[in-house]
Amino acid sequence: MTGPDVETDGGLYATRQKIYPREIAGRFQSKRTITVWVLLGIYYLLPWFRWSGRQAVLFDLPARKFHLFALTLWPQDFYFLTWLLVIAALSLFFFTALAGRLFCGYACPQTVWTETFLWMERLVEGSRSQQMKLAKAPWTAQKLLRKGAKQFLWIAFALWTGFTFVGYFTPITELAGLIAHFSTGPWETFWVLFYGGATYVNAGFMREQVCKYMCPYARFQSAMFDKDTLIITYDDQRGEPRGARKKGVDPKSRGLGDCVDCTMCVQVCPTGIDIRQGLQYECIACAACIDACDEVMDKVGYPRGLIRYDTQHGLEGKKKHVVRPRTIVYASLLTALAIGLVVTITHRDAVGVDVLRDRNALFRERADGYVENVYNVKILNKDSAAHEFRITGSGLEGLVVDYAGPTVWVGPGEVQGVPVRLRIPGDELKGGADIQLAVQATDRPDLKAAGKARFIAPSD
């Protein structure tokens, strides 16, 4: 597996040479381009969408609530996020088992932004050979201009990316106004630069190195692979022995396979590998080599598909199985989790209550013979409308609930803290007892919640 240009004795301090992937058009590259547009379109436009008077998708960290269209999530709903992450991970497993590294080639942010940065590079510096020539050329005004223009595009785009990212956490219209007046807060400025800087470095310079050295998925995705997983593969039975030939010569008469050894598949590869050496973990399944090879096959008049999407079984000429235990297990788990999530979210309690004991005093013995405990009751209204709530207590004989009532108004998606005094007759309890505090909306009796608390009385 060692090529001629491998330094076997270490090469520890060898610096990486930049890869200049040759641009290639073809059916898979068109699909990738569409995916890039759709994904980046969603990313850059989503924060600008509005939903009933607020930003549709806003992770409002200062207020500790997440808005997702009609849905508002609270820290208490954290497990939904975990749930969602589990679903995302399982989907990744499922698609990996089915079609290999589909995610890497089409949807991974690293790929998507690298593609975009490559386009900008091509726009300014031209084709692969022009880029390589420019890199070797001495620093003239012309080179400075081109390199400068590229950096300008890259930096502007990276900053816009960072701005959009922060726009998911700070209302983006406000943020745009702040930026226009150069008056963003320190953290907003910092995160715009942090995320923008990361985009610039990752997509502009690190590129395929991220996949090769930093990505855990690249290393463990083979665990999801089996002989029916779609991979990008070179048909070496058909292609070998490879070699150049004149047009119109029957390769069989020369003892040659279909590979004309044009190395187009290597030149277009963004990670700089040779797919003809077999499947390698550096391969991000972008299918550029398929498009390149198909084009060459068309030119020399051989059938397409010397490099193609296929499975190991397919290559061996065996039957392919899309439905198999592995995909069935992943798919059914995924369906169950997704249905569960939807059901839980639609049936989740619209009201929450949190009862905190006042920390300053355990209890107070009043002149009228009652024992009093003080609590702070937090009412959480997750509903999309405002409601008036009534607070009631239970669990002790003669319990009196005293608060600035008779009802407490809580706006949609808001929390209201209410100081509540609970009293019982002095002879009712020695020591402590558990009590319950319940809240209920006056206009919607089904909107209710209860919280437990400890009531403490003198023990003698």
Added chain:
Amino acid sequence: MFGTRPDEYPAKLRWPRLGQDAAIVIWPSFLVASVATMVCFAFIDPLLVGNDDSPPPAFASRMTGYAVGFFFFWLVASLSSLLSMYLVRTAHPEPPDNDETKSADRVRSAQ
């Protein structure tokens, strides 16, 4: 199935060792720190940290609390990654685990 190991990768396309080391330490700890920050602050409101009896609270604002928490987690996770990487890098190389050496060992122990 995955023939080319990173050290067999054409040297001209390889990152310098120091770059690899930095990436191995910084990146996984960044991922772990992101998750840790989410979990931590789902349960803890930064404004309530250190605010038990005597104001002022530990953090001026929630955003400061989140940021400090994130970078703290990143630092801690980086230290752990750094140690792991150091231990892996400085370990004696494992003998190749193939049938040949195993049978050779067996022959040796039988003698």
